[in-house]
Amino acid sequence: MSTTVDTYQFFAACPHYSEALLREELARILDAGTTTAGEGAASPGTAPASAAAEFRETSGGVGFRGSLEDAYRVCLWSQLAGRVYLELATETITDRDGLYNLARSVAWHELFELEQSFAVASHTAHPAFRSENLAALIVKDAVADHFRDRTGKRPSVDTEAPDARLYVHLTTRSTSLYLDLSGESLHQRGYRLARTAAPLRENTAAAVLARAGWFAAVAEWRAAGGAPPVLVDPMCGAGTLAIEAGLAATDGAPGLGRPHFGFERCLLHDATLWAALRTEAENRQEQGLAAFVRAGGRIWASDIDPEAISACEQNADRAGMTDIITTGCSDFSRLTRGAVLGSWNKVWETEEAPACFVVTNPPYGVRIGPLGRSNEEPEQLYAKLGAWLAGNFEGARAAVLAESKDQARALGLRADKVNTLYNGRLKIVVALLRLEESNRYVAPLSSVEQEAAEDQTQGTAMLLNRLRRNAAELKDYLSDQKISCYRLYDADIPQYSAAVDLYTETDGTLHVVIQEYAPPATIAKEASAQRFDELLDTIRRFLEPQQLRMHIKQRRRQRGDDQYRPDEGATSHYGGAGGSGGGSGGARSSGGTRTGIVEENGLAFETNFKDYIDTGLFLDHRDVRRRIRDMAKDKHFLNLFAYTCTASVYAADGGARTTVSVDTSNTYLDWGRRNFQLNKLLSNGDHFVRRDCMEFIRDCPDDFDLIFIDPPSFSNSKGREDVFDIQLDHEQLLRSALELLTDDGTIVFSTNLRGFVLSEKLREVARVGEVSEELTPPDFARRKNRRHVFLLRKL
Secondary structure, X not given: OOOOOOOEEEEEEOOOOOHHHHHHHHHHHHHHHHHHHHOOOOOOOOOXXXXXXXXXXXXXXXXXXXXXXXXXXXXXXXXXXXXXXXEEEEEOOOOHHHHHHHHHOOOHHHOOOOOOOEEEEEEEEEOOEOOHHHHHHHHHHHHHHHHHHHHOOOOOEOOOOOOEEEEEEEEOOOEEEEEEOOOOOOOOOOOOOOOOOOOOOHHHXXXXXHHHOHHHHHHHHHHHOOOOOEEEEOOOOOOHHHHHHHHHHOOOOHHHHOOOOHHHHXXXXXXXXXXXXXXXXXXXXXXHHXXXXXXXXXXXXXXXXXXXXXXXXXXXXXXXXXOOEEEEEOOHHHOOHHXXXXXXXXXXXXXXXXXXXXXXXOOOOOOOOOOOOOOOOHHHHHHHHHHHHHHHOOOOEEEEEEOOHHHHHOOOEOOOEEEEEXXXXXEEEEEEEEOOHHHEOOOOOOHHHHHHHHOHHHHHHHHHHHHHHHHHXXXXXXXXXXXXXXXXXXXXXXXXXXEEEEEEEOOOOEEEEEEEEOOOOOOOHHHHHHHHHHHHHHHHHHHOOOOEEXXXXXXXXXXXXXXXXXXXXXXXXXXXXXXXXXXXXXXXXXXXXXXXEEEEOOEEEEEEOOOOOOOOOOHHHHHHHHHHHHHOOOOEEEEEOOOOOHHHHHHXXXXXXXXXXXXXXXXXXXXXXXXXXHOXXXXXXXXXXXXXXXXXXXXXXXXXXXXXXXXXXXXXXXXXXXXXEHHHHHHHHHHHHHOOEEEEEEEEEEEOOOOOOOOHHHHHOEEEEXXXXXXXXXXXXXXXXXXXXXXXXXX
């Protein structure tokens, strides 16, 4: 850096897996700052930004040293950063006094005035600071004491809209204090006021475009001329991908549309410099937009949903991109290449053809609720998208977002790479593809599927034999444990993709709950329906001559608060000796029996077979509940994400002094009360609390001897500001829960997220033991890694 100006240490934060992209972007931004300043751009009173800046890439962002101008440029121009922090102090600390002293060493009066407000956020991974709030409170006190000692007064705290946002990052290796220069997160550009369901964040969209090669193609066009690259988004939603592509193509500064930045309220702020940089950015964008329009630049954004197109057009107008973004309302499968490319289609197969990118974010299931833009399952939608891409855009490049690698495979196209990234706190993937005929494939059938396809009779015979074998293996276990509800079958044979659970009520009524898994995209709907009918017939054959009630559901990943809504797709059939038989042609109930009472380990529970995907009793938790009963005597028990409070019933039956069941749903808590009443266990010591569990943990003044935590894997339900992701959020959840645990208490933590990995950082603050295999019931042991169970105790 030039020695004529003050330099500082900064940290630009970004979503995980985008760090390398951000480092490249920062180098471009600061290099461009050097170039424009050298060409006479207004930068009064400062030396130009340095192209030789040192960058330090770490988890969650990139550190760099530079001038105030460099920080302004990053805030103004970065499409990938989420925040830019000014580092104030860094030191290795061991205790609370160390953190307080570090915060007292900062000259806070040089950063903001007494009359201004401030707030402190924190991230801690240190055994001396088990609560995130503790570190923030210590820094807050140190700042307040600094001003009190100088003026006799303390500045006010405003957590909603502070003038100064402070941040403390605390680990066993080092602790750093920062001033947030951004204010609101930098992904909030100011153009996206019209929204669609669970939108793609702007900096995530920019990371997708960078991975796809759009930024590189734009840079090449600017340097060499010729045809500008073309971008197509056939499921555009609110238009975020198209607009971010437009900003890159027109040399647009994404921060120009923001109403303010955090640094504008800081005493270090240079208003003259900032005004000059904004003017430079406005001129560059005006010139860049004109150049892209002259060259025939084209960005296509379409969607099947008229409301999405309206949102896209409003957002594009606010971003100043209406001259280059063409919109259309259509199912992508009906679009021709000519409609999408316009005049560029005439030269598609010539040397004059532009580089073409198809970049899209389909409604893959987790990110939104029931598929508002398609009646298809996500995998079927992906298969159709893959066929459309291959059939229309040979030679183009594509980037398609998906929930997982398995879902991306449903495209039927071999990907060059599949990269992981985060949209907020939701972990997703982007498949990067070259659209060539050689990259198309059809997933082969498994050996079992091939055999069944060759001989349908053999397939149903295999299924019947499997049902008989499973029942024989479970017979003694069910009898010894007095279990009347269990899993008989769980997609043991791949082409019969369903789970079959049997529930016998206390009056002897047998309910068969069949949860149909969504078929692979490679299986035609007709074939899938035929196999499901074969499954129903085989179940009836196996269970006859019993009279049974059959309930059919389709198993999809729970989305948001879907579990609280009626299962509109559920149907009920009656079969057995007196039933109608004949596959799914059995008589459909005109209401049917919704609820029943079943027994498990000597306790009774209400189940609902019709209204929800789940029945109210998670069968795979059977042994976990029994362990809780064994541990509960004379304990104060807390059940977080309590659902129908079955674990609380077990705890009360085991002699718990008190039980507290916390859930956001009154429906489930009322159900839980009925479960207590069924077992004559309800007392004044049993409490049912409707509240967000994280808020409950934060505000609860009580301690508990035994805490059970079984959160959803994902949740983007109403009332949540962000998506809850158990893999990403479990560390903070468990750290906070440990604050409520007595010194000799135990947390029982359970999750059914496959591939879940417990954070090793938790072992710094707790004794951790995994008991997953030990607490998996025999009827669920056939499928490995279904549920993970851990016991945590304080160190």
